[in-house]
Amino acid sequence: MPEISASVRVNAPERGGGTVLDRDAVWAGLLRKAEDATLVVAGMSSCRVLERTGHGLVREVVIRGERVREEVRFEPKRRVSFHRSDERARWTIHNDIEEDADGELLLTFRAELDLGDGPADPARLERARAGYVAAIEATLALCRSVR
Template identity: 35%
Template sequence: MYQLSRTVPVNEPGQPVLTRHDVWNGLVMKANNALPYVPQMKKCEVIEHGSGWLLRDILLGDEPLRERVTFEPQERVIFERVSGNEPGRIENSLGEDAQGQLTLTFSFSLTRKGLEGDPEAEKKHFAPMERMYFNAVASTLAAVRRMVAEQRSRAPT
């Protein structure tokens, strides 16, 4: 199983300040349609949804996958790969650093069918994808910043 985790600060100097609620709304939007956030994703279709979850079919590069997405409101979104050749779990979690500043942690634990139990082969397979996964986090935060800036500019003064 290939595992990776990274935590990034949500708010950066010179950018609109995002609240937990702002980022949460962005994560929910991304779960429902990741195409604007993950350039390598060619398809993202929600096929079923219920209270606190959805099931979606995605095409990541040329890899068809099905993910069950579970929402823990204002805290975490869990993407569980339930079919396809790359089973595992991806999480986007909201938290705070030691100074109380809002953070977003992205982590994944994935394997590739046929490479189970071969850590070096899994690393070779998944390492080139790390940038794609982390760029999705950055593009999500950028999209949320744009959305918040637009809302604030339209708000009556």
């Protein structure tokens, strides 16, 4: 499966107007994203929690007109993972709260994508990567809006 990833510095000077986020604030934003990703994911028109589990939740989203069921798993204050596996496509997307070598807080996404339509098109993967980076930026903005 093709993989894409990117990391964004949570408290980069160009982001946030001086509002510094800590791990707890980023975690709270990731939980909000899991509950209602329409707040941060372009093209997502609906996000509904179907079931809560001991380790996360199951949700139904509508993204670009397609209805998708995802299992969302929580690793508290470290990772939120989104899993889809059906006859049309499979993916695993991780949102990780990490620190770089200098101790700077990062929000990293890692995605493994099998979109069910043959070999991965590099241009399509780059568009997907750009979309995920935009969602991470929107997630950080959401974190700042609730502080």
